[in-house]
Amino acid sequence: MTVTTTATGPAASPPAAPLPLVEQFQYGLDAPICLTWELTYACNLACVHCLSSSGRRDPRELSTAECKAVVDELERMQVFYVNIGGGEPTVRPDFWELVDYATAHHVGVKFSTNGVKISPAVARRLAASDYVDVQISLDGATAEVNDAVRGEGSHATALRAMRNLADAGMRGFKISVVITRQNASQLDDFKAIADRFGAQLRLTRLRPSGRGADVWETLHPTAGQQRQLYDWLVAHGEQVLTGDSFFHLAAYGDALPGLNLCGAGRVVCLIDPVGDVYACPFAIHDNFLAGSVRSPGGFAGVWRESELFADLRRPQTGGACQSCSAYDSCRGGCMAAKFFTGLPLDGPDPECVKGHGEAALSAVRGAAAPRPSGDHSHRTRPVPVTIGSRPPQEAAAGAGGRRPPDRACDESPLTGFDPGGR
Amino acid sequence: MSTDANAGGARAGFDLDRPWQLHPRVSVRPERFGALLYHFGTRRLSFLKSPTLLAVVSSLDDEPSARAACVAAGVTAGELPAYSAALATLAGSQLICERTSQLQGAAR
Numbered sequence: 001m002t003v004t005t006t007a008t009g010p011a012a013s014p015p016a017a018p019l020p021l022v023e024q025f026q027y028g029l030d031a032p033i034c035l036t037w038e039l040t041y042a043c044n045l046a047c048v049h050c051l052s053s054s055g056r057r058d059p060r061e062l063s064t065a066e067c068k069a070v071v072d073e074l075e076r077m078q079v080f081y082v083n084i085g086g087g088e089p090t091v092r093p094d095f096w097e098l099v100d101y102a103t104a105h106h107v108g109v110k111f112s113t114n115g116v117k118i119s120p121a122v123a124r125r126l127a128a129s130d131y132v133d134v135q136i137s138l139d140g141a142t143a144e145v146n147d148a149v150r151g152e153g154s155h156a157t158a159l160r161a162m163r164n165l166a167d168a169g170m171r172g173f174k175i176s177v178v179i180t181r182q183n184a185s186q187l188d189d190f191k192a193i194a195d196r197f198g199a200q201l202r203l204t205r206l207r208p209s210g211r212g213a214d215v216w217e218t219l220h221p222t223a224g225q226q227r228q229l230y231d232w233l234v235a236h237g238e239q240v241l242t243g244d245s246f247f248h249l250a251a252y253g254d255a256l257p258g259l260n261l262c263g264a265g266r267v268v269c270l271i272d273p274v275g276d277v278y279a280c281p282f283a284i285h286d287n288f289l290a291g292s293v294r295s296p297g298g299f300a301g302v303w304r305e306s307e308l309f310a311d312l313r314r315p316q317t318g319g320a321c322q323s324c325s326a327y328d329s330c331r332g333g334c335m336a337a338k339f340f341t342g343l344p345l346d347g348p349d350p351e352c353v354k355g356h357g358e359a360a361l362s363a364v365r366g367a368a369a370p371r372p373s374g375d376h377s378h379r380t381r382p383v384p385v386t387i388g389s390r391p392p393q394e395a396a397a398g399a400g401g402r403r404p405p406d407r408a409c410d411e412s413p414l415t416g417f418d419p420g421g422r
Numbered sequence: 423m424s425t426d427a428n429a430g431g432a433r434a435g436f437d438l439d440r441p442w443q444l445h446p447r448v449s450v451r452p453e454r455f456g457a458l459l460y461h462f463g464t465r466r467l468s469f470l471k472s473p474t475l476l477a478v479v480s481s482l483d484d485e486p487s488a489r490a491a492c493v494a495a496g497v498t499a500g501e502l503p504a505y506s507a508a509l510a511t512l513a514g515s516q517l518i519c520e521r522t523s524q525l526q527g528a529a530r
Contacts, residue, residue: 021469
């Protein structure tokens with residue numbers, strides 16, 4: 001959740017002191033505060049760390065009418081806004097229609113884009129809307145660092161979009177950066193770019209989700225970089241957003257601004273392009289699948305009745321972390337980061353600032369970590385087809401025969417890129 | 423941060439006796455602990471940490487003054503300074519604004 005928060009109550013203690021907000025949120029709300037909605041798995045890029053393994057459109061994608069029905073539900077539930085992503089959401093032909101529909105129905109929209117469709121005309125339109133916010137993804141302050149992860153030319157595309165937005169008078173749009181080992185030293189440069197365009201910087205955590213699972217070991221920041229990042233974030237306070245993604249760093253001492261807890265299934269969730277509801281955007285795996293908006297109860301039914309979500313809203317014990325002095329600050333860290341690195345969910349985060357993650361990782365090294373459930377990458381791996389008929393030549397090759405692997409991808413943005421060696 | 427040590431607890435600039443209203447771009451969602459407030463202009467999420475404060479905020483539009491809204495919500499004279507301070511915080515975050523001069527309130 002990308003929010004800056006203010007809690008307001010009477011200065012004197014209320015008659016019956018309620019639980020602290022973090023405790024309230026631990027047990028879940030009747031509706032999410034906001035949610036991530038990935039409108040499509042289609043993407044013009046093939047970022048090596050894509051959390052949703054995006055690339056190709058899923059033929060089962062929600063139709064325009066189905067998307068509007070979801071918006072209607074979100075309006076009834078008073079979900080304040082949706083973080084629309086993908087894939088590259090703007091490549092959906094009905095993208096602007098859906099944005100207009102959401103805002104007309106009192107559901108605010110913040111969308112993430114690589115900037116490919118942010119022309120001067122689109123930028124003017126965005127600048128004129130009060131209810132739409134834009135997040136441009138940029139994972140390197142320089143083209144060299146960015147393009148190694150996001151693909152050739154993607155830095156230029158992002159900067160062109162920022163220039164168009166700034167020229168159109170859009171102020172305070174977000175520049176969203178996933179912190180990696182390669183860009184962790186560029187924090188001041190990112191801030192300078194944001195300042196130059198009148199934008200706000202947003203830094204988020206690299207998760208081993210989607211294709212990120214394949215590159216996490218070489219891209220995730222070192223322990224020293226994490227410490228520098230924490231100090232930098234503390235120094236910049238609310239000027240820099242974090243999507244509350246670095247709450248595991250709270251174990252260093254002071255909590256960072258925002259909600260320092262995992263909101264998965266409690267106050268946030270993910271709706272994926274085919275309408276599946278997951279606990280969080282970084283947990284696209286059957287273990288975190290709560291249901292589908294296509295089920296009879298719709299999204300509200302999933303949010304309120306899913307057994308998985310009920311489970312996530314129960315008090316957590318802390319498991320192996322229980323005796324740690326920092327547990328109250330970090331609460332064991334990120335569920336998805338643990339899961340996709342093969343760590344137990346009731347133990348330390350792989351990037352635990354007390355160093356417990358490294359020990360836990362060496363204990364499971366060599367064992368197979370769970371794989372993300374879906375892969376929509378541009379022809380990098382065989383894709384299990386679950387719906388629809390097979391192409392005739394394949395059907396002729398024999399029923400029950402597995403689809404052969406596609407040829408090895410020779411267009412990988414990682415080709416020739418060695419970020420410090422494995 | 424105000425350095426004004428106002429004995430009444432209210433910040434300078436907040437007048438309990440004026441008519442106030444919820445900012446037109448703020449959405450309120452009641453919750454068991456109070457309420458969630460979202461400002462579509464500043465894109466900030468806020469929390470009201472008491473149902474009584476929610477009752478005050480909800481009745482601002484219908485009451486002639488913030489003081490009257492507090493009384494209507496059952497706020498006692500002794501509690502008034504605390505609620506006045508809470509309302510001042512809300513005004514500072516543009517979550518509520520003066521009803522008679524809405525544009526000025528929004529622009530602050």
